[in-house]
Amino acid sequence: MERAAVLSRHFAAEERQRSPQLDAQPTSAPGSGYNVAVLGSGGGIGQPLSLLLKLCPRVRDLRLYDVANTAGVAADLSHIATAARVSAHTGGDELPDALYGADLVVIPAGVPRKPGMTRDDLFNINAGIVRTLCEGVARYCPHAWVAIISNPVNSTVPIAAEVFKRAGTFNPAKLFGVTMLDVVRANTFVGEALGVDPATVNVPVIGGHAGVTILPVLSAGTPKLSVPEGQARALMARIQDAGTEVVKAKAGAGSATLSMAYAASRFVEACLRAMAGEVGVVECAFVASSLVTDLPFFASQLRLGPGGIAEFLPLPRLNAMEQGNFESMKAELRSSIQKGVDFMNT
Numbered sequence: 001m002e003r004a005a006v007l008s009r010h011f012a013a014e015e016r017q018r019s020p021q022l023d024a025q026p027t028s029a030p031g032s033g034y035n036v037a038v039l040g041s042g043g044g045i046g047q048p049l050s051l052l053l054k055l056c057p058r059v060r061d062l063r064l065y066d067v068a069n070t071a072g073v074a075a076d077l078s079h080i081a082t083a084a085r086v087s088a089h090t091g092g093d094e095l096p097d098a099l100y101g102a103d104l105v106v107i108p109a110g111v112p113r114k115p116g117m118t119r120d121d122l123f124n125i126n127a128g129i130v131r132t133l134c135e136g137v138a139r140y141c142p143h144a145w146v147a148i149i150s151n152p153v154n155s156t157v158p159i160a161a162e163v164f165k166r167a168g169t170f171n172p173a174k175l176f177g178v179t180m181l182d183v184v185r186a187n188t189f190v191g192e193a194l195g196v197d198p199a200t201v202n203v204p205v206i207g208g209h210a211g212v213t214i215l216p217v218l219s220a221g222t223p224k225l226s227v228p229e230g231q232a233r234a235l236m237a238r239i240q241d242a243g244t245e246v247v248k249a250k251a252g253a254g255s256a257t258l259s260m261a262y263a264a265s266r267f268v269e270a271c272l273r274a275m276a277g278e279v280g281v282v283e284c285a286f287v288a289s290s291l292v293t294d295l296p297f298f299a300s301q302l303r304l305g306p307g308g309i310a311e312f313l314p315l316p317r318l319n320a321m322e323q324g325n326f327e328s329m330k331a332e333l334r335s336s337i338q339k340g341v342d343f344m345n346t
């Protein structure tokens with residue numbers, strides 16, 4: 001990795017004198033393919049996600065970063081006959097090379113749940129991992145879009161925001177908590193209920209990414225779902241508990257990995273399409289958001305553009321059941337967000 005070695009030397013000599021802003025490298029020109037870094041690429045999500053991104057024609061350089069297991073995964077993926085170039089970066093010393101010039105950084109690093117745990121039980125370990133990785137992002141690719149998968153998303157995204165604020169690099173239009181798996185699940189379960197191909201279904205999912213904070217707005221989905229309230233409640237509960245369904249089924253071997261990799265690759269591809277100037281890219285994600293609710297972070301439908309979030313779509317009209325769910329999630333979501341902010345202030 002001669003290029004990487006050169007960059008390492010460059011940063012070792014320069015980094016202490018530079019401000020983060022000066023570290024910025026221009027992002028890739030639209031249409032030329034993008035540089036994507038996967039932090040946590042050796043894991044259950046990281047490996048299949050890296051595979052799917054190796055297949056994505058919009059990816060030019062695919063940087064695989066982890067504390068272990070990157071060389072083998074990168075060697076393996078690099079034999080696939082697609083244009084994306086794959087490189088391996090292992091351990092903190094090689095983080096700068098993984099990040100320098102990255103257009104988008106996706107972060108699935110961290111521990112997953114075991115049966116009986118909540119996502120919040122992962123906070124103590126994953127908060128520090130996300131903080132450290134985001135400090136690297138702030139330093140080496142402060143203009144990159146950042147997509148955080150590591151749980152608890154309701155807290156790790158506020159942690160990332162605080163890291164970037166401290167570094168003077170925070171751009172709320174480019175920081176996303178990945179909630180796409182909730183949308184994928186909602187589309188799948190509603191497609192089953194309607195007896196249609198789930199690929200033709202689109203259900204917005206708003207709020208956050210844990211239990212009751214996951215609010216699928218079934219009444220605003222397309223095609224229209226007309227079911228009795230009891231069935232709608234059961235569908236909503238299944239979507240909210242779907243992560244736990246997988247955790248239980250895996251019986252100690254982790255949480256959703258393959259469906260998450262699919263969801264994350266869909267989200268990353270949507271971001272790269274928007275970055276390249278495609279119009280009409282709308283996705284749900286958990287972001288810094290003061291426009292749609294009084295919560296400081298919220299997942300809602302976003303129109304993405306070349307600079308990140310271009311527009312917050314208005315919240316869909318909620319029916320009485322959804323409105324009840326919305327009111328009852330607020331306290332939990334606010335406290336999870338505050339927990340992330342407090343972590344950075346103690």
Ligand SMILES: NC(=O)C1=CN([C@@H]2O[C@H](COP(=O)(O)OP(=O)(O)OC[C@H]3O[C@@H](n4cnc5c(N)ncnc54)[C@H](O)[C@@H]3O)[C@@H](O)[C@H]2O)C=CC1
Pocket residue numbers: 039040041042043044045046065066067068069108109110111112113122126129132133148149150151152153178179180181182209254255256257260
């Ligand atoms: N946002 C969402 O919808 C979902 C989020 N998740 C979350 O994604 C995270 C990862 O899940 P899995 O891939 O199943 O876990 P995993 O344990 O299989 O993989 C995690 C990877 O992170 C790496 N890692 C740990 N510390 C690191 C560090 N400091 N820097 C770089 N890499 C580091 C590990 O070496 C490992 O390869 C978990 O927190 C899980 O809860 C999982 C499913 C859905």
Ligand SMILES: O=C([O-])CC(=O)C(=O)O
Pocket residue numbers: 112113119151181242243244246247255256
């Ligand atoms: O449930 C978990 O721990 C992993 C996750 O976030 C999901 O599958 O939605």
